[in-house]
Amino acid sequence: MALIKWQFLSMLALLAAFLFETRTAYNWAYLMLILFFGLRLFQRRLTEQIAVRRLTPQLSLFPGEQKEVVFQVENKSRLPFAWISGLDRIPTDLAGTRPKKGVFSLPGRSRVEVPALLTARQRGVYVLGPIEIFIGDFFGLSTQRFLVDDPQTVLVYPRIYNLEDLNLTSAAVIGPITAQKRIYPDPTKLAGVRPCQAGDPLRTLHWPATARTNSLQVKQFEHTVNVTCLLLLNLDRGDYESKKHHLQTELAVSTAASLSAALLRSGAALGFAANGVLTRRLAQEKINLTGSGPILRLRPRQGTAQLVQILTILAGIETQKKVGFETILAEQSRRKGSAAFLFLVIPKDSVEIVSRAEELVRNGYRVHIFVAGSKIRHPRLLHRPKEAPLQIFTAREKEGARL
Amino acid sequence: MMIKRFLPFGAALASFCLVSLTGQYAALFVQGWSFSSWLYPLLFTAALESSYFAAYFLTPQVPLLGRVLELSLFLSPLYFLSAGSKALAVESLLVGGAWLLARGYGRQFAEMEIKSAYLSDYPPSAINWEYESLESKGYGAGPAVEYFWRRFFAFGSGAVVLAIIAERSNFVLDSLTRVRLGVLTTGSLFCLLVLQTGAYLFRLQILWEYAQAKIQPGLSRIWLKSLSVFLVVALLAVNAAPVNYSPFSLEKIGPRLAGFLQRILEGPALKREAGSDFPAAAGGPGFLPPPSEAEPSWWIAVILLIYLLSAGGIVLIFFLILLGFLIVEFSKKELGGLRGLPKLAVRVFKALKRVWQKLTGAAWAEPEENVFSPRPAGVKEEFLFSRLRFSSWPEPRNIRAQFRRMVRLGRKKGVSFRADHTAGEYGFCLQKKLKEGKNNIALFIAGYHRVRYGRDRLGPNEQSKIMALGSDLIKEIKNLGKEE
Numbered sequence: 013m014a015l016i017k018w019q020f021l022s023m024l025a026l027l028a029a030f031l032f033e034t035r036t037a038y039n040w041a042y043l044m045l046i047l048f049f050g051l052r053l054f055q056r057r058l059t060e061q062i063a064v065r066r067l068t069p070q071l072s073l074f075p076g077e078q079k080e081v082v083f084q085v086e087n088k089s090r091l092p093f094a095w096i097s098g099l100d101r102i103p104t105d106l107a108g109t110r111p112k113k114g115v116f117s118l119p120g121r122s123r124v125e126v127p128a129l130l131t132a133r134q135r136g137v138y139v140l141g142p143i144e145i146f147i148g149d150f151f152g153l154s155t156q157r158f159l160v161d162d163p164q165t166v167l168v169y170p171r172i173y174n175l176e177d178l179n180l181t182s183a184a185v186i187g188p189i190t191a192q193k194r195i196y197p198d199p200t201k202l203a204g205v206r207p208c209q210a211g212d213p214l215r216t217l218h219w220p221a222t223a224r225t226n227s228l229q230v231k232q233f234e235h236t237v238n239v240t241c242l243l244l245l246n247l248d249r250g251d252y253e254s255k256k257h258h259l260q261t262e263l264a265v266s267t268a269a270s271l272s273a274a275l276l277r278s279g280a281a282l283g284f285a286a287n288g289v290l291t292r293r294l295a296q297e298k299i300n301l302t303g304s305g306p307i308l309r310l311r312p313r314q315g316t317a318q319l320v321q322i323l324t325i326l327a328g329i330e331t332q333k334k335v336g337f338e339t340i341l342a343e344q345s346r347r348k349g350s351a352a353f354l355f356l357v358i359p360k361d362s363v364e365i366v367s368r369a370e371e372l373v374r375n376g377y378r379v380h381i382f383v384a385g386s387k388i389r390h391p392r393l394l395h396r397p398k399e400a401p402l403q404i405f406t407a408r409e410k411e412g413a414r415l
Numbered sequence: 416m417m418i419k420r421f422l423p424f425g426a427a428l429a430s431f432c433l434v435s436l437t438g439q440y441a442a443l444f445v446q447g448w449s450f451s452s453w454l455y456p457l458l459f460t461a462a463l464e465s466s467y468f469a470a471y472f473l474t475p476q477v478p479l480l481g482r483v484l485e486l487s488l489f490l491s492p493l494y495f496l497s498a499g500s501k502a503l504a505v506e507s508l509l510v511g512g513a514w515l516l517a518r519g520y521g522r523q524f525a526e527m528e529i530k531s532a533y534l535s536d537y538p539p540s541a542i543n544w545e546y547e548s549l550e551s552k553g554y555g556a557g558p559a560v561e562y563f564w565r566r567f568f569a570f571g572s573g574a575v576v577l578a579i580i581a582e583r584s585n586f587v588l589d590s591l592t593r594v595r596l597g598v599l600t601t602g603s604l605f606c607l608l609v610l611q612t613g614a615y616l617f618r619l620q621i622l623w624e625y626a627q628a629k630i631q632p633g634l635s636r637i638w639l640k641s642l643s644v645f646l647v648v649a650l651l652a653v654n655a656a657p658v659n660y661s662p663f664s665l666e667k668i669g670p671r672l673a674g675f676l677q678r679i680l681e682g683p684a685l686k687r688e689a690g691s692d693f694p695a696a697a698g699g700p701g702f703l704p705p706p707s708e709a710e711p712s713w714w715i716a717v718i719l720l721i722y723l724l725s726a727g728g729i730v731l732i733f734f735l736i737l738l739g740f741l742i743v744e745f746s747k748k749e750l751g752g753l754r755g756l757p758k759l760a761v762r763v764f765k766a767l768k769r770v771w772q773k774l775t776g777a778a779w780a781e782p783e784e785n786v787f788s789p790r791p792a793g794v795k796e797e798f799l800f801s802r803l804r805f806s807s808w809p810e811p812r813n814i815r816a817q818f819r820r821m822v823r824l825g826r827k828k829g830v831s832f833r834a835d836h837t838a839g840e841y842g843f844c845l846q847k848k849l850k851e852g853k854n855n856i857a858l859f860i861a862g863y864h865r866v867r868y869g870r871d872r873l874g875p876n877e878q879s880k881i882m883a884l885g886s887d888l889i890k891e892i893k894n895l896g897k898e899e
Contacts (some may be wrong), residue, residue, distance in 0.1 A: 014561065015549040021568060028575065029660035036578035036600055038658040040571050043604060047650055052550075076628035094612075095619065097628070098546065110540060115623060117638045124631065151608075152560050152615040153548035182615040281722030404815050 015048065015153060022048045026214055031361075052154050058309070061089035061149055064098070064160040066140075067125065071326075072167040073132035078108060080131055082165070083143055086123040093118040094150040098126050100143050105134045106166060132168040135265065137293040137328040140164040153277045165293060169270040169323040170262070172215030179408040180382070186236055197233035228339040239280045239352045240312045243272055244344070245323075246337040246358040246365075247288030247329060252360070253385070262358050264384035265326050267407040268357045269383065272322045275355075276314065284322050285344075287335040294328035307343065341368040356381045360402055361389050373401045382407045416637050417621060419524060422467035422613050426520030429606035430462040431455075433570050436599040441505055443586050448502050454509065456496040461489040461510050462517035478752030479745075481759065485516060520610070520784025521568070527559050527618060534625040535835050544622035556825040563614045567607050574600060601654070605646060612642050625835075662788060810886075814866045814878065817885035818859075821845070821892060828895045838863055845892070852891045859884045 022044035028036040035156075067082040083100060089091060097115045108131030116124045175181070205221045208228035221229035245268045252260045268286075276281045286308045299321060304310050308329070311323055318371040335359060344354065345368070354377050358365060361383050369379045381393070381404045388394060393404035435450075435458060442450040447640065468485065489510050497503040505623060534542055537666070549561070578600075581588075588596075622632055631637075661667075811817040822832045830848055832841050842860035845854050862881035866873060 018564065018568075025572070025575070028579075028685045029658075030663060031665050032579045032583075032659055033659045033664045033666070034575070034578050034582050035658050038576045038656070039600070039604075039653050040575045041651045042656050043571075043649070044568075070836045092637075092644070094638055094641065095634070112627055112629040114631070115619075117641065119637060119641055148545075148548065148611045148619075150615070150638070150645060155545050155548045156667070157545065247730060286685065392684070406649045 015052075018044075019048045039212055045153065045251040046229070048153065051149060051151070055093075055147070055149055055154070055198075056156065057104075058091055058093070059156055059158070060143070062087060062093075062096075062147070062158075064143055064145060064158075064162070066162055066164050068164070072169060073130065073166065074131050074169050075135065076169045078129060078131050080127045081140060081166075082127045083162075084116065084123055084125050085143065085145070086341065087118045087120060092120050093147055095148045096124075097146045097148075098143060100126070100128050100140055102128060102130065102140055106130045106132065106135065106138050106140075106168075129281050130305050132165065132166075134168065135170045135262065137291050138166045138168065138173060139293055140166060158230055167324060167327045170265045170326045172269045172273050173266060173409070175270060175274055178267055178334050179410060188325040199233055203232045203234045206232050210314045240283070240342070241275055241353040241355060242283040242285065242312065242341055243268055243275070243355045243357065245284070245286035245288065245329075246340075246356070247286055247331045248332040248335065248337050249331040251337065251359050251362070252331065260384055261331055262393075263407060263409060264357050264359060265329065267382050267384050267408075269323060269326050271355055271357070272319060272326075276316070276319045279311040279314065280353075281314045282318060284308075284310040284325065284338055286325070286329060287332065287337055287340055288329040289332045291330060293326040294324070299324055306332075307340055338364055341365065345372055352376075352378065354357045354379045357407070359381060359385045360387065363389070363394075366390050366393070369402055376399070379403075380405065418613060419470070419528075422524050422610070423470045423517075423521050424463065424611050425606060426524075426612045426668060427459065427463035427517050428515050428604065429610050430466070430516035430520065431459040432599055432603040433574075433607050434458050434462070434509050436574060436596070437512070437577065437651045438505075438509050438579055439592065439596055443581055443588075443592075444586075445501070445505055451506075453496060454506060454701070457510060458470065459490065462513040465514045466517035466521035468763075469518045470524040472759060472764065473518075473522060475526065476752050476755055478749045478756060479843060480749065481594055481756055486511065489514065513522060513647060520563075521661055523562050524614070527614070528621065531621045531625065532623070535774060535837070537729060539626070539627040541623065542622060542626040543737060544619050544626065544628075547605055547618060547622065553684045559618045560611065563611050567611055570603070570607065572602065601650060602630055604648060608646055608649075609691040609825070611643070612638075660665060673746050688878070719866070763779065811889075814859075814881055814885060815872075818863050819891055821885070822888060824892045828892060838867070845888075849888070849891055852888045854883045855888055 025044045027042040029041040063086045065084055067084050074080055075372045085096060085098060088102045095116050097113050101111045102111055108129050111128055114126045118124060141163040145158045145160060205218045208230045212230045216230045218229045218231045243310055255357055302311050354372060361381055369381060372379050384407045388406060390404055395403060396403045438450045490507055493506050497506050614694045660795045825845060830844050839860055842856045859881060
């Protein structure tokens with residue numbers, strides 16, 4: 013290597029200085045030694061004072077969303093660095109454009125923030141890093157390379173559509189239903205007015221209607237109850253068409269995510285079960301899975317926290333071929349009373365699945381099947397009345413739904 | 416790239432310091448000559464002119480006469496200023512030396528840019544600057560800045576040799592000379608190191624531009640500021656470090672070495688073995704009789720004469736042929752170059768005017784040069800082309816001029832010749848825009864490639880065909896957007 017040649021010449025300069033004993037020769041030799049030995053060793057020592065850390069906390073994105081991640085390079089020493097270049101390794105599916113390497117000079121006791129733009133394209137769990145750092149000197153003598161192993165997980169949730177964009181009507185989602193026993197009136201849902209009867213509380217009087225009819229009128233509220241629902245997602249690889257595997261899987265996952273969002277927004281308590289496997293990169297995330305075994309299961313709960321849990325699972329879920337969907341259905345028929353409504357998201361309405369669904373209906377469940385595929389094998393179950401206990405819907409992405 | 420503007424200045428300063436230092440030593444060695452103070456500005460101006468000219472204007476087409484004129488600009492004042500022929504010779508050597516040193520640096524800056532043009536063939540992601548160091552030379556081609564290291568070492572060693580000779584010659588130096596020598600030595604080292612780092616930064620900037628790296632604003636300023644701190648500390652440390660403590664200096668080991676050598680050389684004489692004597696001088700058994708000295712015959716003399724004449728004639732003919740060839744080649748090149756000399760003068764004048772206007776803060780009054788020149792790396796596309804109205808331009812005379820016209824017109828119509836475009840790529844961009852002339856573009860670009868890079872000239876028919884295509888294309892580009 014060329015540097016060795018120059019180091020050898022430095023030694024010769026020192027030898028000349030020792031032999032001829034002249035100030036100029038000594039100065040020259042010292043300078044050569046500083047440049048070709050000292051500077052290199054000194055810089056190696058100095059690089060220990062460089063600290064690299066990520067500034068962006070936990071990151072979750074929806075497809076199409078863009079967000080900036082930043083890492084910081086800090087020089088803790090008092091001496092400057094000529095140039096430093098750093099690049100965070102970003103998975104291709106997250107890199108919007110070709111990531112550009114940043115180059116900066118770092119004076120003593122200073123820090124620089126290096127941003128990078130992420131563009132979420134595809135559902136998944138991605139890991140950023142390691143950060144590659146190069147440090148150079150002022151004269152082009154040597155360059156040092158470091159890999160900072162500080163991975164950061166980025167979750168890209170599945171796309172959430174409006175139900176209309178999936179070709180589904182609002183009838184597909186149950187939401188709050190009318191209670192059979194009128195015990196708890198819902199003061200937020202006005203059903204109408206009626207003449208006042210003895211025992212009606214004064215605060216329920218509807219004054220405008222009273223004035224209009226010239227007789228006391230009271231507000232009549234709806235009596236609703238929140239139902240418990242369970243969303244079952246089939247990720248048995250054998251049930252998907254091999255040619256359309258990716259498209260169908262993504263549609264099924266997106267349908268599950270969209271249904272979860274719609275149900276939880278309507279106030280229902282929603283549980284989740286799927287026969288998929290979670291990617292290893294999801295290990296760091298906190299997911300409150302219940303039970304052990306091949307089936308991923310979440311207890312029914314309400315609210316945004318539950319939606320985040322379901323979306324996190326859906327971000328990192330993948331198909332498998334060991335556990336069939338019938339196993340989930342069989343297990344569900346044994347767990348009586350855990351939920352009133354079952355939402356099945358499947359790639360095809362096979363005879364086995366429909367017969368299992370009919371069995372569940374007989375056990376008292378209401379079952380809605382969402383087929384994320386093009387063919388329907390049981391058309392008789394399509395377009396049924398809203399109250400029908402077993403219905404089939406086709407989930408299909410409408411044109412322009414992503415825009 | 417801002418740094419390139421200052422690099423020739425650094426090179427001039429380094430050359431000036433080095434030659435001034437040499438001049439100070441020369442004043443010690445050459446009896447009856449002293450280093451005049453008016454030589455300083457002359458040396459610096461010569462170095463400054465040479466480095467800037469080489470960095471920005473010097474091409475292989477510049478004739479020798481141009482260089483002679485350039486050099487005579489600095490040597491002619493010497494004739495009037497120097498006192499005596501010896502002084503003239505030494506001072507001319509110094510001025511010439513400064514001029515040549517700076518020329519080498521300036522040329523290297525220009526070449527660094529020119530040689531980097533191949534990088535445009537690579538995608539930005541394939542270009543890296545991280546291994547552009549002496550240590551990593553083994554991974555690929557040698558770093559471009561090694562030239563500067565070689566010079567750094569050669570000049571530093573030269574200064575050391577001069578200092579050693581001066582000290583060994585027992586010259587009596589007055590304090591002023593000592594200060595001058597000290598300042599010039601430190602100044603030379605400082606300038607050489609600044610130049611070294613400047614060249615490295617320049618190389619990096621070239622690579623960063625091709626790699627489309629995201630550069631921190633003001634990086635060069637921070638770099639140079641940090642560097643100046645480092646250099647001041649390093650040079651102070653070097654000057655403050657102890658000297659003359661060597662346990663094996665020449666004075667200490669010299670006498671021992673001389674004694675050792677003497678012992679080797681004065682070793683025991685070889686003994687003659689019995690019976691191995693040389694033969695007797697005369698009449699002995701090994702004696703050879705001297706050759707007979709008979710008179711040569713007259714025809715041998717004639718043959719020798721003919722041989723000498725013919726050999727001399729052949730050599731003379733060869734010499735004349737060679738001389739004629741050299742004169743023809745030189746004059747051909749020189750004549751070719753001379754034609755471009757007025758244009759070069761105009762370019763230099765315009766550049767100087769531009770610098771003056773920038774320095775005085777005057778507003779840009781005139782449009783830029785209406786000449787297409789090969790794009791220097793790093794110069795933005797908008798500065799390459801004229802701001803003149805194209806309606807008043809005359810018809811292009813050849814295919815290259817037609818292509819240049821297309822580029823200008825295309826830029827007006829939104830198809831810019833980007834910094835990383837080749838002619839072919841630009842043609843492809845035009846192809847997307849044009850409706851009718853799609854096929855003509857490919858033919859025209861193929862013709863342009865042959866004219867621009869091909870070894871053979873196009874025939875007149877072929878040339879007129881391609882020019883006709885070019886004219887059509889120019890018309891179509893002009894009308895681009897009007898139809899809509």
